[in-house]
Every structure is written in structure tokens, then in C-alpha cells.
Amino acid sequence: MELCNGHSRKRKWVVQSSDMAKRTVNPIRRIVDNMKIEPNPNLSTISLSIGDPTIFGNLLPHPNILKAIEESLRSHKNNGYAPAVGQTQARKAIAEYMSVPGAPLTEKDIIITSACSGAIEICLSALANAGDNIVCPRPGFSLYQTIGVSNALDVRFYNLLPEKEWEVDLNNLESQIDEKTKCILVTNPSNPCGSVYSRKHLIDILEVAERHKIPILADEIYAYSVFSGETFYPLASLTTTVPILSCCAISKRFLVPGWRLGWIQIHDRNDVLAEVRKGLYDLATRILGANSVTQGALPKILSETPKEWFDENLRYIEDNAKLAMDRLSKVNGLEPIQPRGAMYMMVGIDTEVLGTIESDIHFTEQLLANKSVFCLPGTCFKYPNFFRIVLTVPPHMIQEACSRIKEFCEEVIAIS
Numbered sequence: 574m575e576l577c578n579g580h581s582r583k584r585k586w587v588v589q590s591s592d593m594a595k596r597t598v599n600p601i602r603r604i605v606d607n608m609k610i611e612p613n614p615n616l617s618t619i620s621l622s623i624g625d626p627t628i629f630g631n632l633l634p635h636p637n638i639l640k641a642i643e644e645s646l647r648s649h650k651n652n653g654y655a656p657a658v659g660q661t662q663a664r665k666a667i668a669e670y671m672s673v674p675g676a677p678l679t680e681k682d683i684i685i686t687s688a689c690s691g692a693i694e695i696c697l698s699a700l701a702n703a704g705d706n707i708v709c710p711r712p713g714f715s716l717y718q719t720i721g722v723s724n725a726l727d728v729r730f731y732n733l734l735p736e737k738e739w740e741v742d743l744n745n746l747e748s749q750i751d752e753k754t755k756c757i758l759v760t761n762p763s764n765p766c767g768s769v770y771s772r773k774h775l776i777d778i779l780e781v782a783e784r785h786k787i788p789i790l791a792d793e794i795y796a797y798s799v800f801s802g803e804t805f806y807p808l809a810s811l812t813t814t815v816p817i818l819s820c821c822a823i824s825k826r827f828l829v830p831g832w833r834l835g836w837i838q839i840h841d842r843n844d845v846l847a848e849v850r851k852g853l854y855d856l857a858t859r860i861l862g863a864n865s866v867t868q869g870a871l872p873k874i875l876s877e878t879p880k881e882w883f884d885e886n887l888r889y890i891e892d893n894a895k896l897a898m899d900r901l902s903k904v905n906g907l908e909p910i911q912p913r914g915a916m917y918m919m920v921g922i923d924t925e926v927l928g929t930i931e932s933d934i935h936f937t938e939q940l941l942a943n944k945s946v947f948c949l950p951g952t953c954f955k956y957p958n959f960f961r962i963v964l965t966v967p968p969h970m971i972q973e974a975c976s977r978i979k980e981f982c983e984e985v986i987a988i989s
Contacts, residue, residue, distance in 0.1 A: 592725075593723055593725075596722050596723050596725065597719060597722070597723040598719065598722065599715060599716070599719045600715040600718060600719070600952075600953055600955070601715050601949065601953045604934065604950065604952060605622075605949070608934070608937070608938050610938045610939075610941050610942045611941075612941050612942065612945040612947070613941075613942060613944060613945045616944060616945035616977070618941075618945045618946075619946050619947070619966070619970050619977070620947045620966075621946065621947065621948050621962040621963050621971075621974055622947045622948055622949045622961075622963065623963060624764060624825075624916070624917070625830055626825060626828055626830070626916060626965040627828055627830065629966055629967055629970075631965075631967045632828050632886060632889070632965055633828065634827060635827075635878050635879065635882045637873070637874075637877045637878055637879070638828075638829065638870075638878055640873075641870040641871075641873035641874045641877065642832075642866065642867065642870040642874075644870065644873070645866050645867070645869035645870035646866050651865040651866045651868065651870075652865065652866075654861060654862060654865065655685075655862040655863070655865045655868050657854075657857045657858040657860075657861055658683075658685065658854055658857045658862075659683065659684060659685025659836070659857075659862065659863065659868060660685070660865070660868045660869065660871075661680060662872055663685060663868040663869070663871040663872060664683040664684075664685060664836075665679075665680045665872075666871055666875050667680075667683045667836050667871070668680050668682060668683050669875075670875040670876075671796075671819075671821065671838060673807055673810050674810065675809075675810035675811070675813075676807055676809035676810040676840055678838055678840075682838060682840070682841075683836050683837070683839075684836060684837040684839070684853055684854065684857050685834065685835070685836050685862070685863050685868060686834075686835045686837060686857070686860075686863055687833050687834075687835070687860055687864075688822050688824055688830070688833040688835040689792070689794040689820050689821060689822035689824060689835040690716055690835070691833075691835055691860070691863070692821070692835045692836060693716065693717070693720060693790070693792065693820050694720050695837065695853060695856045695857060696756075696790050696818045696820060696837060696853070697717075697721060697724060697726070697790070698724060698852075698856055699849050699852035699853045699856055700788065700818075700849060701724065701726050701755035701756065702755075703724065703725035703726065704725065704727065704753070705726055705727065705753050705754075705755045706726060706727035706728070706729050706751070706753050706754050706755065707721050707726055707727075707729070707756050707757075707758060707790075708729045708730070708731055708746065708749045708750060708754055708757045708758065709721070709728060709729070709730055709731070709758045710730070710731060710733055710741070710758065710759070710760055710763070711730035711731065711732055711733060711955045711956060712733060712739075712766060712919065712951060712954035712955060712956035712959070713730070713733075713758070713763075713765075713954060713955070714760060714764050714765070714792065715953055715954060717758055726755075727753070729749040729754075731745050731746035731748075731749050732745045733763075733768070735910050735919070735921065738910060738911060738913065739763060739766040739768035739910065739919075740768070740770065740774055741759075741774070741778055743777055743778070743781060746778075746781055747781055747784075747785075750781075750785050750787065754787055755787070755788075756787060756788050756789065756790045757778075757781070757782055757787055757788075757789050758789075758790045758791075758792065759775075759778060759790070759791050759792070759808060760791075760792040761775070761792075761805075761808065762795040762796075762798055762799060762805065762913070762914035762915040763795075763915060763917075764794075764795065764915055764916075764917055765917050765919055765949075765953075765954045765961040766910070766912070766915075766919050767910075767912025767913060767914060767915045767916070767917045767918050767964075768912070768913055768914075768915075769799045769800075769803045769804075769913035769914040769915075770806070772804075772806050772811065775806055775808055775811055776811055776812075778808075779808070779811060779812045779815050782815045783812070783814055783815050788815065788816040788817065788818065788846065788849075789808060789815060789817045789818070790818050790820065791807075791808045791809070791818065791819040791820065792820050793808070793819050793820065793821050794820065794821055794822050794824065794825060794826075794835070795825060795826070795914060795916075796821055796826070797826065797883070798825065798826055798887060798914050798916070799887070799913060799914035800887065800890075800891040800894065800912070800914055801887075801888075801891060803913045803914055805914070807819065809838070809840035813842055814843065816840065816841045816843070816845045816846045817838075817840040817841075818838070818839060818840070818846075818853075819837070819838040819840060820835065820836075820837055820838075821835060821836055821838065822834060822835030822836070823835075823867075823871070823874065825915075825916065826883065827874065827878065828886070832864065832867045833863065833864060833867075834863050834864060834867045834868065834871065835863075837853060839853070890916050890964050890965060893965070893966070893968055894911075894912050894918060894964050896968060896971050896972060896975070897909065897918055897962060897964065897971055898911055898918070900972070900975035900976070900979065901920055901975055901978065901979075903979075904978065904979045905926055905982060905983075905986060906922065906923045906926035906927040906982045906985070907920055907921065907922065907923070907978070907982060908920065908921035909921070912964070916963060916964050916965050917961055917963060917964060918961070918962050919951065919956075919959050919960070920948075920959060920960050920961075921958060921959050922936050922958045922959060924958060926986065926989075927982060927985045927986065927989065928985070928986070928989025929985055929988060929989050930985060932950075932957060933950040933951045933952055933957050933958050933959060933960055934950045936960060937949065937950045937960055939981070939985075940977075940978065940981050943981055943984070944977035944978070944980065944981045945977070946974045946977050946981075948960040948961060948962050949961045962974075
């Protein structure tokens with residue numbers, strides 16, 4: 574109570590969220606939550622929207638992965654806190670596993686994080702202050718924007734070119750850079766595009782970074798997840814001068830996204846990132862380390878998961894990509910872009926052919942309402958008039974989904 578002119582005045586509760594919380598918006602959640610469309614009750618729903626390879630139960634972790642985690646759990650050696658930057662043996666295992674000619678690593682170059690998203694958040698927090706800018710791909714993973722805006726950064730976008738299988742528009746990239754640009758984000762292989770960049774194209778991107786003396790944040794969570802005939806080049810292996818923070822995880826390739834274990838690789842041959850390195854170490858103390866049981870299992874997960882298992886999973890996803898590409902490329906009004914890796918495909922929408930379709934959001938809403946197929950609109954990735962499909966679902970579901978998408982487009986054309 575307070576006294577005012579002899580009278581008591583009762584205070585009221587006024588508790589507001591922070592400016593940071595108010596700025597934090599995930600574009601996918603914002604768009605999807607506003608899609609108030611129910612699926613067709615006469616058809617089973619086929620979801621091609623969620624980037625989780627485990628949800629249908631058709632892709633399972635290798636038994637050696639499960640054995641390693643069980644041994645870690647039963648050892649009772651990993652029930653306590655790990656060092657904030659990660660257990661030493663786990664960091665050594667990552668360094669050995671991810672080192673390549675031209676880009677060697679030691680455990681001192683590794684910081685273990687809560688998944689790849691945690692790695693990206695720590696990197697952006699270490700590189701940029703409020704009011705600085707970062708340059709991200711469009712279309713691109715929406716979390717870059719979520720974290721950047723939450724941190725009061727100016728999030729800028731450079732265009733990818735669908736007619737060149739999503740290569741970077743280098744002139745457009747360069748036009749986004751100024752004296753307040755703190756990093757360039759490069760995603761390879763790509764979510765949402767499924768693109769895999771050539772050695773030459775990666776060198777072209779590095780030349781832009783070298784000219785402007787800007788470090789690169791490389792989202793390489795889909796490292797080595799490439800289809801037959803393609804090669805993954807770790808970005809850091811192609812430069813001796815551009816400092817690179819590479820973010821990776823066991824999430825997608827090892828089929829355990831829920832285990833939430835990722836890491837940062839610091840590639841800095843010339844000690845340009847000395848202050849940033851310290852900042853990364855300090856920021857890691859905010860969560861006091863990733864899951865200890867998973868860290869304890871990591872050396873065996875990395876060393877005892879056979880190459881043949883990875884190859885089999887990639888063949889499965891590639892076969893789905895071929896099936897979807899074959900089916901959707903024959904649909905009037907659609908233009909799928911051939912993926913080369915990861916687990917996604919982007920499909921263009923011709924609204925002139927599909928005359929009653931107003932936008933990619935309208936397309937995906939009506940596809941769900943009429944055919945019970947759920948895809949993410951390209952607007953989620955800041956790229957309208959496209960939609961993204963996930964390629965990890967069982968093949969019969971890909972086939973059925975493509976048939977329904979074809980029927981939907983034919984029905985739209987018929988009434989346009």
C-alpha cells in the first residue's frame with residue numbers, strides 16, 4: 574500500500590515480457606499456426622512438412638548407436654555435469670571424425686552444444702552486437718532469422734537461384750554487405766533446397782568473404798548427406814585465410830534429432846577469431862553443457878556406425894527424391910528443382926497456370942483442405958510461390974502424396 578493525500582492506493586500487478594521475447598518469432602510457427610484449415614476427413618493425412626526423419630519409424634538409428642547410448646547410461650559415469658564446452662573425449666572424437674585434409678581440428682577447436690540450433694545461436698551471439706547485420710540465404714532455414722531478430726540484429730538476405738539449382742547469386746550477396754556485416758551464413762547441403770554446392774562455387778563464395786574480410790558461419794548439419802555422383806566439400810577445407818565457424822550435429826545423419834547434441838568447429842588458422850573463440854567458450858557456460866549421457870556415447874557413435882548404414886539411408890532418400898521428381902515434373906503448373914542431397918525438395922508453383930491459386934500459402938492450405946497433404950509454403954523460407962517437401966517418408970506415402978498433388982492441380986486448372 575502507498576499513501577497519497579492520506580488515502581491508500583493499491584498497486585496493480587504489471588509484469589511484461591522482455592523486448593527480446595517480443596522480438597522472437599519463428600516464421601514457420603507463425604505461418605503454420607495461422608493456417609486455420611482442416612484436412613479432408615475422407616483422406617488420411619500425409620505430412621511432408623516436418624524435417625524430422627524419425628517420425629514415421631521407417632528410418633531407425635543403427636543398433637551400434639543404441640548400444641553406445643545404453644553403455645553410456647549404464648556406466649554411471651555420465652550422470653553429472655559435463656564441462657560447459659563438452660567432455661574432452663567427446664570433443665577429441667569430433668575433432669578426429671570431422672578433420673579433413675586442409676582443415677585439421679583438435680579438441681580445442683570444438684565446442685559441444687545443444688544440437689546444431691544451439692551451435693548457431695552461440696555463434697551469432699559471439700559474432701554480432703545489437704544493430705549489426707548478418708547475411709543469410711533466401712530461401713533458407715528460418716531459425717537464422719529467428720535468432721538474429723531476437724538478438725536485435727539486422728537480418729539481411731541474399732538470393733539463391735533456382736534456375737542454377739540454388740547456387741548463390743554472388744552479386745546479390747555482395748550487395749548486402751556493408752561495414753556492419755558480421756558474418757555470412759552459408760548452408761551446404763541445404764535446408765530447404767536440397768542443393769549441394771560444387772567446389773568451384775564454394776570457392777567463389779569464399780572469395781566474396783575474403784574481399785570483405787567477413788567470417789563465414791557454415792551450417793553443415795547435412796555434411797556428407799549427398800546423393801550418388803555428388804561430393805560434399807567442407808567449406809573450411811577450401812581456404813587458408815577466411816575464418817569459418819562450422820555448425821554440425823548428429824541429429825539428421827545419425828537419425829537422432831531428439832538427442833540434441835551438436836557442436837561448433839572453429840577453423841581459424843591465422844588467429845583472426847581469438848577474441849570470438851573466447852566469447853564462444855564463455856557463451857557455452859550459459860547452458861552448462863549439452864546432454865552428458867549422449868556425450869559419453871559419442872566416441873563410439875562416431876567410430877562404430879558403419880559407412881554402409883549411412884549409404885543405405887541416403888539411397889532411400891535419393892530414391893524418394895527421384896520418385897517425387899519424376900511424378901511432380903509431369904504436373905502442369907509445378908516445377909520441382911532437382912535436389913542433390915540433404916532430405917528436401919523445393920517445388921515451384923505457377924500461379925498463372927493454377928489460376929485460382931493466390932499464393933504459396935493459399936496453395937498449401939487448399940492442398941491440405943482438399944487432399945490432406947501438408948507441405949510447407951515457401952514463404953516460411955522467405956521464398957514465395959514455392960513449397961517444400963520432406964523426402965524421408967515411406968515411398969508409398971511419397972507416391973500417394975504426389976498422386977494427390979497431381980489431382981489437386983488438375984482440379985484447380987479445370988476451374989480456372
